[in-house]
Amino acid sequence: MAKVLLVEDNEMNRDILSRRLSRRGYVVVFAMDGQQGVEMARSEKPDIILMDMSLPVMDGWEATRRVKSDNAMRNVPVIGLTAHAMSGDREKALEAGCDDYDTKPVELDRLIEKMEQLLRERQNG
Amino acid sequence: MPQNLRNRIRHQLSVAVDPARWVGVIGLAVVICIAYFLAARLSLALLNKAEGVAVFWPAAGVAAGVLIALGPSARLSVVAATMAATIVANLLGDRNIWSTILFALCNAGEAVLTAWLIQYYLGSSFSLGRLRSVLGLVAAAFLGTAVSGIGGAISFRLFHSSTTSMLATWQQWVASDGLGIIAVAPLVIGLAAAARERPSRSELIEGALAVAALALTGGLAIFLPPDLLATVVPIAMLFPPLLWLAARCRPVFAAAAAFIVSLLIVWTTTFGIGYFGNSSLPIGERVLAAQASILLMTLGALVLAALFAEIRDKGQQLEIASQHKSQFLANMSHELRTPLNAIIGYSEILQEDVKELGQDQLAPDLKRIENAGRHLLGVINDILDLSKIEAGRMDVFLEDVELVPLLDEVRSIITPLTEKNGNTLDFRLSPKLGSLRTDRTKLKQSLLNVLSNGNKFTQNGRLTLVVERIEGDRAMVRFVISDTGIGMDEEQLGRLFQAFSQADASTTKKFGGTGLGLAITRHFCRLLGGDISVTSRRGEGSTFTITLPDRAVAPAQIEAAKAPHHVSGDVNNAITVLVVDDDPAAHDLLTAKLKGESYRLVHANSGEEALELARKIQPDAITLDVLMPKTDGWAVLSALKADRELVDIPVVMVTVVPDRGLGLSLGAVDVLTKPVDRAQLTALLHRLVRREGPVLVVEDDAGTREMVRHAVRKIGITVAEAENGRSALIWLSNNPAPAAILLDLMMPEMDGFEFLDTFKHNSDWHDIPVIVMTGMQLTAAERDRLLSQVRKVIAKGASIDVDIAAAIGGVVRRRSARSVVKAAV
Numbered sequence: 044m045a046k047v048l049l050v051e052d053n054e055m056n057r058d059i060l061s062r063r064l065s066r067r068g069y070v071v072v073f074a075m076d077g078q079q080g081v082e083m084a085r086s087e088k089p090d091i092i093l094m095d096m097s098l099p100v101m102d103g104w105e106a107t108r109r110v111k112s113d114n115a116m117r118n119v120p121v122i123g124l125t126a127h128a129m130s131g132d133r134e135k136a137l138e139a140g141c142d143d144y145d146t147k148p149v150e151l152d153r154l155i156e157k158m159e160q161l162l163r164e165r166q167n168g
Numbered sequence: 169m170p171q172n173l174r175n176r177i178r179h180q181l182s183v184a185v186d187p188a189r190w191v192g193v194i195g196l197a198v199v200i201c202i203a204y205f206l207a208a209r210l211s212l213a214l215l216n217k218a219e220g221v222a223v224f225w226p227a228a229g230v231a232a233g234v235l236i237a238l239g240p241s242a243r244l245s246v247v248a249a250t251m252a253a254t255i256v257a258n259l260l261g262d263r264n265i266w267s268t269i270l271f272a273l274c275n276a277g278e279a280v281l282t283a284w285l286i287q288y289y290l291g292s293s294f295s296l297g298r299l300r301s302v303l304g305l306v307a308a309a310f311l312g313t314a315v316s317g318i319g320g321a322i323s324f325r326l327f328h329s330s331t332t333s334m335l336a337t338w339q340q341w342v343a344s345d346g347l348g349i350i351a352v353a354p355l356v357i358g359l360a361a362a363a364r365e366r367p368s369r370s371e372l373i374e375g376a377l378a379v380a381a382l383a384l385t386g387g388l389a390i391f392l393p394p395d396l397l398a399t400v401v402p403i404a405m406l407f408p409p410l411l412w413l414a415a416r417c418r419p420v421f422a423a424a425a426a427f428i429v430s431l432l433i434v435w436t437t438t439f440g441i442g443y444f445g446n447s448s449l450p451i452g453e454r455v456l457a458a459q460a461s462i463l464l465m466t467l468g469a470l471v472l473a474a475l476f477a478e479i480r481d482k483g484q485q486l487e488i489a490s491q492h493k494s495q496f497l498a499n500m501s502h503e504l505r506t507p508l509n510a511i512i513g514y515s516e517i518l519q520e521d522v523k524e525l526g527q528d529q530l531a532p533d534l535k536r537i538e539n540a541g542r543h544l545l546g547v548i549n550d551i552l553d554l555s556k557i558e559a560g561r562m563d564v565f566l567e568d569v570e571l572v573p574l575l576d577e578v579r580s581i582i583t584p585l586t587e588k589n590g591n592t593l594d595f596r597l598s599p600k601l602g603s604l605r606t607d608r609t610k611l612k613q614s615l616l617n618v619l620s621n622g623n624k625f626t627q628n629g630r631l632t633l634v635v636e637r638i639e640g641d642r643a644m645v646r647f648v649i650s651d652t653g654i655g656m657d658e659e660q661l662g663r664l665f666q667a668f669s670q671a672d673a674s675t676t677k678k679f680g681g682t683g684l685g686l687a688i689t690r691h692f693c694r695l696l697g698g699d700i701s702v703t704s705r706r707g708e709g710s711t712f713t714i715t716l717p718d719r720a721v722a723p724a725q726i727e728a729a730k731a732p733h734h735v736s737g738d739v740n741n742a743i744t745v746l747v748v749d750d751d752p753a754a755h756d757l758l759t760a761k762l763k764g765e766s767y768r769l770v771h772a773n774s775g776e777e778a779l780e781l782a783r784k785i786q787p788d789a790i791t792l793d794v795l796m797p798k799t800d801g802w803a804v805l806s807a808l809k810a811d812r813e814l815v816d817i818p819v820v821m822v823t824v825v826p827d828r829g830l831g832l833s834l835g836a837v838d839v840l841t842k843p844v845d846r847a848q849l850t851a852l853l854h855r856l857v858r859r860e861g862p863v864l865v866v867e868d869d870a871g872t873r874e875m876v877r878h879a880v881r882k883i884g885i886t887v888a889e890a891e892n893g894r895s896a897l898i899w900l901s902n903n904p905a906p907a908a909i910l911l912d913l914m915m916p917e918m919d920g921f922e923f924l925d926t927f928k929h930n931s932d933w934h935d936i937p938v939i940v941m942t943g944m945q946l947t948a949a950e951r952d953r954l955l956s957q958v959r960k961v962i963a964k965g966a967s968i969d970v971d972i973a974a975a976i977g978g979v980v981r982r983r984s985a986r987s988v989v990k991a992a993v
Contacts, residue, residue, distance in 0.1 A: 053509070056509055059509075059510070059513030059514060059517060063516070063517060133608075133609055148508070148509045148512040148513055148541075148545070
């Protein structure tokens with residue numbers, strides 16, 4: 044089953060999403076900030092990354108840029124997660140290199156649909 | 169305790185005998201003394217010889233003004249100077265030593281008393297920009313001179329065998345000294361303030377013009393024959409320039425203009441010229457008319473200037489308050505959303521749990537919690553949107569949006585809602601809708617708002633969305649959303665798009681919602697160059713029409729709006745090093761070695777490519793491998809040194825076969841042996857691209873300063889620091905120009921914007937590049953305005969150190985890299 048790296052600093056959000064994803068059969072590993080996120084992306088080799096955008100130490104945009112500028116990790120899909128769709132976050136996330144984007148609180152089915160599509164694309168590509 | 173006392177005494181003594189202090193006191197005293205003496209001579213020159221009365225005594229204003237401007241520490245200097253000047257001036261005239269001493273005491277005393285009254289009642293916060301201060305000055309001037317006038321009157325009676333009554337002498341003293349203080353002290357105080365604040369050149373020019381205008385109209389009013397002015401009250405002529413001065417200039421200019429006109433009045437009164445020189449009137453009446461005119465005009469100018477300054481001040485405060493409000497709302501919405509996420513998330517988890525456990529009867533309650541949470545979230549998002557719109561902080565992101573997929577998305581979101589209300593949903597899209605250049609999220613949210621609004625007020629009916637293109641002068645796309653719901657009457661339609669107002673307060677109770685959705689939608693549509701309109705009849709449903717231009721335009725905004733993240737990823741301005749090697753592994757190795765040094769590396773795989781790239785990108789330094797096929801490193805080096813454009817670029821040879829002598833003789837800066845030692849290479853590069861420092865960091869937060877200092881030093885540049893705009897200006901005027909300025913915006917005392925206003929007017933500083941670093945949410949317009957004055961705007965964020973290195977690298981690059989090498993060669 045696919046391995047998901049969840050980068051999220053809020054403990055409850057992390058708990059909620061990781062429990063629900065595990066219940067659907069995903070293997071979930073997490074990082075608490077952007078810096079750790081980049082390190083874990085390198086060491087854990089996840090199939091897909093769920094990246095919160097407002098993170099301490101290094102924000103999600105920067106972390107995504109670093110992941111996407113690293114040859115070894117470039118093709119791991121990243122889904123950016125932000126609190127609110129209206130503040131131009133979507134554009135900023137895509138600009139930073141996110142493959143897709145969703146708002147928090149996530150609607151799990153919609154998020155999983157996006158994840159599965161990216162995972163399929165990655166397998167085919 | 170005794171120890172304590174001894175220390176205090178010792179301290180007082182050391183202050184008392186501190187030579188620097190005495191140099192200051194005496195120097196100041198000499199300056200004031202000269203100024204006072206000149207003002208006194210001026211007064212005496214303007215004295216009506218026949219009657220011996222002065223219209224006003226400007227010297228009094230010099231002493232009081234200096235004392236108010238500099239505070240009690242100048243008291244000693246002022247007293248000494250005033251007395252000395254009075255004595256000298258009087259001894260030149262009449263030689264009565266006793267009257268001279270008494271006059272000197274009175275003159276010094278009135279200045280001290282006036283200043284003390286102001287200090288006592290207004291504190292040290294005296295400012296010509298405050299009405300309270302100005303009125304306080306007037307009151308203190310007359311109180312102070314009323315006391316000193318007693319001494320003056322006694323002196324005249326005792327030593328000058330004056331024939332006028334003591335009361336009349338006292339009145340004259342109070343009038344001329346009081347007026348002197350009111351007319352001159354504000355000028356002195358204003359000049360001192362202006363010396364501290366340094367008005368910009370354009371301010372000075374405008375101020376001087378306004379002063380000249382008032383002096384001119386004042387002169388006209390005085391000199392034009394009365395019959396020419398028959399239909400104009402002379403004083404009315406002064407109003408336009410007075411208003412100009414007050415509304416647009418610092419108070420010091422109003423004070424200066426009033427002083428100049430006062431002098432004109434005194435001069436013409438004394439010598440019998442013009443309006444005040446009417447020889448048919450007795451001198452006493454003319455003097456009184458002159459004094460009244462001076463008082464009214466000066467008072468008018470100062471009060472108007474203070475009122476306008478207060479209004480300007482209020483405006484600034486409001487702006488700051490509004491910024492704080494937006495910031496607060498942004499923070500608050502974050503604080504509110506975080507726990508809401510948890511509420512929604514855990515209620516969803518619990519729903520899954522109960523399903524697994526077969527406790528399905530609990531599920532509906534949990535669903536209600538989730539729904540309530542999502543509803544609350546929607547409300548918070550609406551409020552945040554609206555506050556951003558109101559604060560002008562809503563940016564627009566234009567892109568080409570394919571309409572059909574977007575409408576599919578909208579349909580999939582809205583369908584569950586319509587099903588709940590038993591409505592059918594009908595999308596009628598005309599063929600070939602194609603794409604629309606617009607803001608995707610805002611268009612989507614607008615459609616969702618209107619559709620869900622229609623759905624909310626429609627039960628078991630029909631919702632229709634018609635989308636079509638309108639060709640014409642300007643290609644548009646029209647979205648018509650109609651429902652078969654309850655509809656609205658005229659009065660409700662009028663209030664429909666206003667924030668916080670649903671058609672009827674009771675609808676809120678029945679149908680829910682904040683009533684913000686349609687207001688936000690209208691803002692969005694207008695932001696995108698279109699609009700929304702509505703037609704409706706009670707009981708027959710409503711029809712909303714959104715019209716958007718095929719290509720929305722907001723070119724200036726779009727680019728700038730994306731800037732903050734563009735900037736952090738953009739290393740085009742970093743120090744560029746061209747790495748030349750035919751072996752890809754060598755490139756990787758060097759890249760790894762220079763990692764974290766914030767250099768931008770450009771790679772060339774052959775000698776030819778290296779020369780071509782060097783011409784194109786003008787790198788700051790080149791590392792050059794020697795052993796390459798076709799053109800080898802030595803040939804490349806010779807070609808580089810033969811090219812006038814490239815000769816200055818420092819070249820480091822990197823080779824397995826070291827030949828230091830040959831390398832240096834061909835013009836290389838150094839020759840390194842492969843495998844390259846990381847420390848050696850970075851040290852060399854640091855030296856080669858070292859900049860002429862320092863970089864001035866203007867930032868109030870010590871922690872951030874420290875971080876920035878670190879980032880700048882890392883790229884080999886020294887750092888100077890200032891805590892706010894004002895101390896930065898002081899630093900700049902006392903030091904040679906820095907290589908660059910890193911400027912924070914939000915700072916106490918003088919913020920970044922104010923700093924830039926002053927900074928840009930000093931031509932000595934035009935060449936200094938300024939980089940703004942800010943944590944503020946800037947609007948596209950604000951960013952544009954800033955970018956017209958500064959080189960770069962960096963958002964304060966996690967990657968700020970990289971951004972700073974890159975930005976500094978860019979602006980301080982060329983001149984230095986070259987000059988260092990020249991010095992080395």
